[in-house]
Amino acid sequence: MKEKTIPYKIYLEENEMPTQWYNVRADMKNKPAPLLNPGTLEPMTAQELSGVFCDELVKQELDDVNAYIDIPEEIRDFYKMYRPSPLVRAYCLEKKLQTPAKIYYKFEGNNTSGSHKLNSAIAQAYYAKEQGLKGVTTETGAGQWGTALSMACSYFDLDCKVFMVKVSYEQKPFRREVMRTYGASVTPSPSTSTQVGKRILEAHPGTTGSLGCAISEAVEVAVGSEGYKYVLGSVLSQVLLHQSIIGLETKAALDKYGIEPDIIIGCAGGGSNLGGLIAPFMGEVLKGEKKYRFIAVEPSSCPSLTRGKFAYDFCDTGMVCPLAKMYTLGSGFMPSANHAGGLRYHGMSSVISQLYDDGLIEATSVEQTAVFEAAEQFARIEGILPAPESAHAIRVAIDEALKCKETGEEKTIVFGLTGTGYFDMVAYEKFHDGVMTDYIPTDADLQPGFDAIPNIPEK
Amino acid sequence: MKEKTIPYKIYLEENEMPTQWYNVRADMKNKPAPLLNPGTLEPMTAQELSGVFCDELVKQELDDVNAYIDIPEEIRDFYKMYRPSPLVRAYCLEKKLQTPAKIYYKFEGNNTSGSHKLNSAIAQAYYAKEQGLKGVTTETGAGQWGTALSMACSYFDLDCKVFMVKVSYEQKPFRREVMRTYGASVTPSPSTSTQVGKRILEAHPGTTGSLGCAISEAVEVAVGSEGYKYVLGSVLSQVLLHQSIIGLETKAALDKYGIEPDIIIGCAGGGSNLGGLIAPFMGEVLKGEKKYRFIAVEPSSCPSLTRGKFAYDFCDTGMVCPLAKMYTLGSGFMPSANHAGGLRYHGMSSVISQLYDDGLIEATSVEQTAVFEAAEQFARIEGILPAPESAHAIRVAIDEALKCKETGEEKTIVFGLTGTGYFDMVAYEKFHDGVMTDYIPTDADLQPGFDAIPNIPEK
The missing domain is CATH 3.40.50.1100 (Rossmann fold)
Structure with a gap:
C-alpha cells in the first residue's frame, strides 16, 4: 500500500530546489588529471584558460576542492521557469514489462531546447x-x-x-x-x-x-x-558541475519518498548529463556512505569507454584545444552510421573517465536498432518521444528491468531521460522503414584513431 | 510580500487533480442548439449519431443536463503521465513589460502531441x-x-x-x-x-x-x-467537456493561492481549448457567483466569431456531417495565408457560439505578423516556443497587460498556452525573413461563404 503513495511524477517544491551545485571532484581521491597546454605539456593555468573562457568559469574548471558552489540567484530564477524537472515513476512501463523492478526517470526534455543542455x-x-x-x-x-x-x-x-x-x-x-x-x-x-x-x-x-x-x-x-x-556544452568539468542540478533534484525527490536506488543509468557522449545525474550519489559512494551501481551507456559505433584508451588526447579534431586525460578513440576518430549525434564524440569527460578507471562506474555499449526499439516501446507506453541519445539509457533500463523479471528482484532503477526526439524524426523514419543499420567498428577500424593519440609521458 | 509566495509554476498534487469533467451546458440558460439531421432537419437522435460515434460519446454529446461527469480511472491514470499541466506565473514577462498586471498561463504543451488535444x-x-x-x-x-x-x-x-x-x-x-x-x-x-x-x-x-x-x-x-x-478533435460538445480538465486544474491552482482572475483569454479555432479553459469560470458566471471577462482570440483571416453569422451550417466542407448552429463563415469558406492551421475552421463550437451570442464572451481578431511578434517576444522572455495558434492568446494577453501599464491597474490575466511550435518553424522562418503577410478578407471575400449557408428555419 505504501507503493501507492508514490505519484506518477514527483515535483519538488520551488523552495526544495537546490541552491548549490555539487562538485564531485572535491570528494574524489584520484582527481581527474589537469588539462595540459599542448605546446608546453604543462597544466593549463587560469590565465591561459581565461583567453578563451570567462573568468568565473575558469575558476570552476580548475576547482577540485570545493564540494558545493552557490548557484547565483539569477540562474536560480531562470531554473524556476523550467525546473524542477519531474522524476517520473514509470508505472506503465513496469506493468507492460511485468517486472518487479521499480523504474524512475528524470526527464530533462520539458524546455524548448529539448534537453538538459x-x-x-x-x-x-x-x-x-x-x-x-x-x-x-x-x-x-x-x-x-x-x-x-x-x-x-x-x-x-x-x-x-x-x-x-x-x-x-x-x-x-x-x-x-x-x-x-x-x-x-x-x-x-x-x-x-x-x-x-x-x-x-x-x-x-x-x-x-x-x-x-x-x-x-x-x-x-x-x-x-x-x-x-x-563556451562549450559538454565534456568540461564546469559543465558537469552545472549539470549536477539533475542529480541533486533526483536525490531530493527520492529522499522525499524514502526511495533508495540500486542502479543509476545514463547515456554517455561527452559525459555531462551522466556526470550531472550521478554526482551526488557518487559523492555518497566516495565518502563510503552508500553503494550504487552506475551504468554509462554509449553507442557501439562510438565506444569511448568500453573500447577506448585512457590517455591524454586532444579535445577537438583540429588539435588546437588543450589536452585532456580521458578515455578516447583518438581525436581523428570519425564515428559513422549513428543517429545519436550527441553521443558521437571521440572522448569522454575527464571526471567520468577517472571514475570509470577507478572502477566506480560500469560501461556498456548498445546498437542503434536495439536503441530505437526501446525508444519506440517507451514512447508508446510512457507517452514521451525520446531523443535517440536518451534512448540508450532506456534500452539498458529496460534490459535491467527484464533481468529483474527473471530473478524476481525488486530493484529500483533510475535513469536519465535527457531529452525529446522531435527533431530526430528522420532517424525514426529510417527505423520504421527497416533501413536502419548497426555498425560496430572492428579493432582495425579503431586503430587509426589510436595511432593519432599523442604520446604524453605521465608526470 | 504575499506576492513572493506564488511560485513560478503552480503544480497541483496528484490527489488534487479533478476526478470529474464539468459540463458547462448544464448551467446555461440558453442551451446550445441541437445538431440537425441534414436530410430531415430534425435533431439528431442518439441512434443516428451512434452510426458514426461511440455510444458513450454520443451520450456526452447530447447531455446538456448533468454538470459533472466522472472521469474513468483509466483516463485519470493516463492524465497522470502528463498532467497536471503547470499554471505558470509569467514573472519575467511582467518585468519585461513593466506592467502592474499579473499574468498567468496554463501550459498544455508538455506532452508529445505538443498540445491540449x-x-x-x-x-x-x-x-x-x-x-x-x-x-x-x-x-x-x-x-x-x-x-x-x-x-x-x-x-x-x-x-x-x-x-x-x-x-x-x-x-x-x-x-x-x-x-x-x-x-x-x-x-x-x-x-x-x-x-x-x-x-x-x-x-x-x-x-x-x-x-x-x-x-x-x-x-x-x-x-x-x-x-x-x-472521432473528432474539436468543435463537438463532448470535446469541450473533456477539455474542461484545463479549466478545472487552472481554477484549482488559482484557488490554492487565493488568486482571482479578472480576464481569461484563449485562442479560438473550433473552440475546444477555449471552451475547456473557461468552463468552470463560466459556470460561476452563469450561476451569478462571479464576474470575469472572457476573450476569444481568432485570426483576422478566419474571423468566425467577429465577422461570421450565427446560423445552422454544415460542420464539414463536404456537407455530409450534421448541421450545427454556430458562428460560421460558411462551410465553403477557404481561409488562406495564415500559419495557425488549428484556427483555420469556418465555424465555431455551438457552446462557444451560444455563450458569445448571449454576450458572455468577448471576441477579437488579430493579424498574424502581430501574433508572431508576440510569439517571439514570449519565447525570448519565458523560454517556451509557442505554437502559432497559442500565440494569438499571447498577443492579446500582452496587449491587455500593456493597457494595465497605461492605467496602473493590477489586473490578473490568465491565458491558455495550448501548445508548442516545434513543428511550425517554416512559419517562424517566414516571419524572420520578413516575408510573412497579413490577410484581412473584405466583405466581398466573405460573401460567397455566407451565400452557401443553408437557410434553415428556426423552430
Whole structure:
C-alpha cells in the first residue's frame, strides 16, 4: 500500500530546489588529471584558460576542492521557469514489462531546447554577462546545445554566435530557425568568416563540415573579437558541475519518498548529463556512505569507454584545444552510421573517465536498432518521444528491468531521460522503414584513431 | 510580500487533480442548439449519431443536463503521465513589460502531441476500447490531433487510421513519423482507398486535399468498417467537456493561492481549448457567483466569431456531417495565408457560439505578423516556443497587460498556452525573413461563404 503513495511524477517544491551545485571532484581521491597546454605539456593555468573562457568559469574548471558552489540567484530564477524537472515513476512501463523492478526517470526534455543542455547554457551565459561581455561563440552539431545557448543569451541580452556543422545546418533548418527565434546568428561551418574556415574550404571544397572544425571557428572568433568568449556544452568539468542540478533534484525527490536506488543509468557522449545525474550519489559512494551501481551507456559505433584508451588526447579534431586525460578513440576518430549525434564524440569527460578507471562506474555499449526499439516501446507506453541519445539509457533500463523479471528482484532503477526526439524524426523514419543499420567498428577500424593519440609521458 | 509566495509554476498534487469533467451546458440558460439531421432537419437522435460515434460519446454529446461527469480511472491514470499541466506565473514577462498586471498561463504543451488535444484523444480512445471496438478513424490537418489520437490509441492497443491532408502529409513528414512511431496508419487525403477520395481525385486530379475531404474519407471508412468509429478533435460538445480538465486544474491552482482572475483569454479555432479553459469560470458566471471577462482570440483571416453569422451550417466542407448552429463563415469558406492551421475552421463550437451570442464572451481578431511578434517576444522572455495558434492568446494577453501599464491597474490575466511550435518553424522562418503577410478578407471575400449557408428555419 505504501507503493501507492508514490505519484506518477514527483515535483519538488520551488523552495526544495537546490541552491548549490555539487562538485564531485572535491570528494574524489584520484582527481581527474589537469588539462595540459599542448605546446608546453604543462597544466593549463587560469590565465591561459581565461583567453578563451570567462573568468568565473575558469575558476570552476580548475576547482577540485570545493564540494558545493552557490548557484547565483539569477540562474536560480531562470531554473524556476523550467525546473524542477519531474522524476517520473514509470508505472506503465513496469506493468507492460511485468517486472518487479521499480523504474524512475528524470526527464530533462520539458524546455524548448529539448534537453538538459539548458542547465549549463544559462550558467555560462550568466557568467559571461557578469563579466561584462558582449557575447559568446560556440559550435553546435545537431543543434541542441546551440538552441540552449541561444535561449540563455536571449534571456541575458547577450549576443550569441553559433557555428553549426554545415550538414546539420542544411538538413535541420528547423533547429536553425529556433535559434534565430532566440536572436542568435547561425553560421554554417566551415565558413569564409574565419581564417580556419577559409583554409578548410580551400583544402576541402564542398566539405559538409565537422564538429571539430566548428569548434576551431568558434574559438577563433571568440579570441579575435573584443568582448567575446567561447563556451562549450559538454565534456568540461564546469559543465558537469552545472549539470549536477539533475542529480541533486533526483536525490531530493527520492529522499522525499524514502526511495533508495540500486542502479543509476545514463547515456554517455561527452559525459555531462551522466556526470550531472550521478554526482551526488557518487559523492555518497566516495565518502563510503552508500553503494550504487552506475551504468554509462554509449553507442557501439562510438565506444569511448568500453573500447577506448585512457590517455591524454586532444579535445577537438583540429588539435588546437588543450589536452585532456580521458578515455578516447583518438581525436581523428570519425564515428559513422549513428543517429545519436550527441553521443558521437571521440572522448569522454575527464571526471567520468577517472571514475570509470577507478572502477566506480560500469560501461556498456548498445546498437542503434536495439536503441530505437526501446525508444519506440517507451514512447508508446510512457507517452514521451525520446531523443535517440536518451534512448540508450532506456534500452539498458529496460534490459535491467527484464533481468529483474527473471530473478524476481525488486530493484529500483533510475535513469536519465535527457531529452525529446522531435527533431530526430528522420532517424525514426529510417527505423520504421527497416533501413536502419548497426555498425560496430572492428579493432582495425579503431586503430587509426589510436595511432593519432599523442604520446604524453605521465608526470 | 504575499506576492513572493506564488511560485513560478503552480503544480497541483496528484490527489488534487479533478476526478470529474464539468459540463458547462448544464448551467446555461440558453442551451446550445441541437445538431440537425441534414436530410430531415430534425435533431439528431442518439441512434443516428451512434452510426458514426461511440455510444458513450454520443451520450456526452447530447447531455446538456448533468454538470459533472466522472472521469474513468483509466483516463485519470493516463492524465497522470502528463498532467497536471503547470499554471505558470509569467514573472519575467511582467518585468519585461513593466506592467502592474499579473499574468498567468496554463501550459498544455508538455506532452508529445505538443498540445491540449491529448486530453480529449485519450477519452475518446478509452470509450472506443470500452465499447470493444477494433479501432478509430479520424482526419488531421497539421497533425496535432492525429498525433494525440495515435498516442491515445497506442496506449489502449486500438488501431488508428488517420487521413492527413495531403499537403501537410508531404510538407510535414516529421508529424507523420511521430504518428507512425505510435503505430498509426497515416494516409494522405484524398486517397484511392475510399469512394469519396476517388471521386475527388477524378474531379480534381493533383489536388493537395482539404480538411473537409479528409473528414469525409475518415467517416466513410469508419461507417464501412466492422468495429470502427469516427472521432473528432474539436468543435463537438463532448470535446469541450473533456477539455474542461484545463479549466478545472487552472481554477484549482488559482484557488490554492487565493488568486482571482479578472480576464481569461484563449485562442479560438473550433473552440475546444477555449471552451475547456473557461468552463468552470463560466459556470460561476452563469450561476451569478462571479464576474470575469472572457476573450476569444481568432485570426483576422478566419474571423468566425467577429465577422461570421450565427446560423445552422454544415460542420464539414463536404456537407455530409450534421448541421450545427454556430458562428460560421460558411462551410465553403477557404481561409488562406495564415500559419495557425488549428484556427483555420469556418465555424465555431455551438457552446462557444451560444455563450458569445448571449454576450458572455468577448471576441477579437488579430493579424498574424502581430501574433508572431508576440510569439517571439514570449519565447525570448519565458523560454517556451509557442505554437502559432497559442500565440494569438499571447498577443492579446500582452496587449491587455500593456493597457494595465497605461492605467496602473493590477489586473490578473490568465491565458491558455495550448501548445508548442516545434513543428511550425517554416512559419517562424517566414516571419524572420520578413516575408510573412497579413490577410484581412473584405466583405466581398466573405460573401460567397455566407451565400452557401443553408437557410434553415428556426423552430
